[in-house]
Amino acid sequence: MKRKQDRSKPAQPATIAWPGGARIVVALTFLMENWSEGTAPPYSPMTSPPKPGVPDRAGIQWSSYAGRAGIARLIQVARRHGMSGTVCINARSAELFPDTVKHILAAGFEVAGHNYAQDEVLPGLDEAQEQALIARCLGILEQIGGVRPSGWLSSTIATTERTADLLARQGLLWHGDYNYLDLPCRVPTAVKDRGKPRTLVAIPHSDYADNRVLRGAPDDWLRCHTDLFDYLYANEPQSFLNITMHGNFGGRPLMAAMLDRLLKHIKGHPGVWVPRHDELAHWVNQHKIDPIEFIDRFPLV
Numbered sequence: 001m002k003r004k005q006d007r008s009k010p011a012q013p014a015t016i017a018w019p020g021g022a023r024i025v026v027a028l029t030f031l032m033e034n035w036s037e038g039t040a041p042p043y044s045p046m047t048s049p050p051k052p053g054v055p056d057r058a059g060i061q062w063s064s065y066a067g068r069a070g071i072a073r074l075i076q077v078a079r080r081h082g083m084s085g086t087v088c089i090n091a092r093s094a095e096l097f098p099d100t101v102k103h104i105l106a107a108g109f110e111v112a113g114h115n116y117a118q119d120e121v122l123p124g125l126d127e128a129q130e131q132a133l134i135a136r137c138l139g140i141l142e143q144i145g146g147v148r149p150s151g152w153l154s155s156t157i158a159t160t161e162r163t164a165d166l167l168a169r170q171g172l173l174w175h176g177d178y179n180y181l182d183l184p185c186r187v188p189t190a191v192k193d194r195g196k197p198r199t200l201v202a203i204p205h206s207d208y209a210d211n212r213v214l215r216g217a218p219d220d221w222l223r224c225h226t227d228l229f230d231y232l233y234a235n236e237p238q239s240f241l242n243i244t245m246h247g248n249f250g251g252r253p254l255m256a257a258m259l260d261r262l263l264k265h266i267k268g269h270p271g272v273w274v275p276r277h278d279e280l281a282h283w284v285n286q287h288k289i290d291p292i293e294f295i296d297r298f299p300l301v
Contacts, residue, residue: 014296015238016183016289023237023271024229025184027280028085029176029206029244030074030109030251032066032100033118033155034093041118041248043214063118063248067097070251075107077256081263086277087247088114088153088176091140098144105145110276112176113137115155123158131166138170150278153177157205164200165190174201174281183240184284185291201281206244210255222258226265233269 018025035041040059050056071087078085087104089111094101104111115121116137122130134152142148152167153176167175168191175187181204188197208228213221225243232239245251245259266272275283 013299014292016292018238018273019283020273021271022273023239023269024233024273025240025280026229026266026272026274027203027240027242027277028078028083028274029153029242029277030071030085030087031114031153031244031246032071032087032089032093032097032104033063033114033246033248034067034090034096035060035063035119036092036117039117039119043211064096065249066247066251067093067100070247070249071100072103072251073253073256074245074247074251074259075104075109077260078109078263079107080260081267083263083267083274084108084110084276085274086110086112086151088112088151089141090114090118090155091116091137094141094144101141101145105147110151110278111141111145111147111149112151112153112277113141113149113172114153116140118155121156121158122154122160122163125160127162127166130160130162131169134166134170150174151176151203151281153205168198168200172200173285174203174277176203176205176277178202178204179207181291182297183289183292184280185289186284187291199285201284203277203280204240204242206242209244209246210250210258211246214249218255218258221255222262225262229262229266229269 038055040056041063045058045062087109101111116133125133138149150173152172154163157177157179159177164175168189181202184201184203186199187202188199191198208224210221229241232241249255
């Protein structure tokens, strides 16, 4: 949604007219992740790594918490505030915890693709390998949950120059690997649909996920997001905020308590729309929202 400035009038920033006149959109992104067999996450709770060749048992167990309890707790917190969201799932995690996938869908949350294992990133794969990986992950999630995902967020937000095209070939609706955008919008791909480029809805990712404070104070995360929400709400009407929580860390009571406080703060403000990613993407498509250039969003006055 670009808008040419009328130089004869005072400059006004280009904005998006969100549904119901909402002042800000907040998206909840929960991550359900597992690493390859016998592999622990690089940010394991162990401060002293084991000897080479010795499995990091503490880290492996720690990383399984999302499927065992973390995601269910995050969903409970969101539902307590009348909110829904999207859970991006490693397909291996879905295989390990199929009942959790069904619980997510029964709660009314969206399920999206998130690679097979968290340490299996897309860069380094050739086109055939990347295409096969994406198709395999979507197939596993559909088989377990009974619903084909309509969106994708790559593990570690690592993509290739062809990822968006491969997702479009799979008929996906949205893609969440965008860290150079502030607002959701349509982006063209090289895939043609009736002679025209097929678009994906780009959903900007979070700048400050919960694992940033893994060895810090949880209220640092809360203060950061409260300040960010307040700034956007006061100064940038029609803005967008993506809140990202990892089930293996953010789903523990220590961090879930911070999410509870943040959502309570957000709920206390009128004009906040909290859609699932697919709901947001359908709205963006319906209203043909294209990227807004910074020069239009932040004009000189």
